Amino acid sequence: MGRTGIDECNVDLERHNARHFVKTLHNILLPNLLTLRSSIQIDEYLQEFASKCCQHNAAQNYEITTIMNADGIYLATYSALLLNLKLIQSSHYEGGTSEVCITEAQFVEEIHGSGILVYVSATWLCELYQNVLAKSLLQLAGYDPKGLQQPALINLLVDVGGLCPTQLLTDWQKLQRVRGVPDISAEVEAGIKLSRRVLTCCWTSVVSVLGLALGEKSLSSGGASALSRLVARRSKQKFRQRIKDDVITACLEGLHKAASLSNTLKLQARSSSILGLLSASSC
Helix, strand or coil: CCHHHHHHHHHHHHHHHHHHHHHHHHHHHHHHHCCCCCHHHHHHHHHHHHHHHHHHHHHCCCCCCCCCCHHHHHHHHHHHHHHHHHHHHCCHHHCCCCCCCCCHHHHHHHHHCCCCCCCCCHHHHHHHHHHHHHCCHHHHCCCCCCCCCCCHHHHHHHHHHCCCCCCCCHHHHHHHHHHCCCCCCHHHHHHHHHHHHHHHHHHHHHHHHHHHHHHCCCCCCCCCCHHHHHHCCHHHHHHHHHHHHHHHHHHHHHHHHHHHHHHHCCCHHHHHHHHHHHHHHHC
16 A cells, blocks of 8 residues: 555544544534533543553554544543534524534634643544534533523533633532622712723723733843943842842732722723733743
């Protein structure tokens, strides 16, 4: 068999394996996931499922096998179910003419570019993507989008995909509903509205100022010239570095307070830029 024939066999095997995976999602995984009541149970079940998929794949006695690892299956499962939910919400399966929320190339890149070691081929992921476009696995497994009580799986996918407009975790929203809404006087309500207005107007400037110090390089780096090292005494460098560290600490505290204030004023969408800065500064 020539090189071209082997490549064609590989592609056919990858696609066949992906279609078999979709059937497993539909017939085995999703019916069980939809009955679970907590996100922790769901995530543990998904991890176990990904591990068993790899074990089953390794046990197959084929001359050409599909290379995959549990992390790749885990991410692909989450991505496929999240794509399925987004398509349901956009009425894709009802014959809607709206554009698909994510292209095939973007779907593959999100998984391969996740930052962890993923052994799942692009051909396999493309076949998975096309199968999700063709049929709603969640609905075939019994999910009702119009149901009053949403399964824990759907709540988890909403949290993971950031599909809730309030940017609040569903479990937290449930706790808030149980606790009830406290009585707020007219004066307090007016103060909240004024604070929201002020914060909205100056938000970009506040975040830019607080995030400025986080983007600067450390003064202790070895990029200085020989002349500057001679002129700048060690004590002065330590003093300047201490000031810089104090500024960075103050900026981080300010960002935390700004994020907390935006949540208190129900401006959660504004805090995404702060979370990005905090994540970047911690890396």
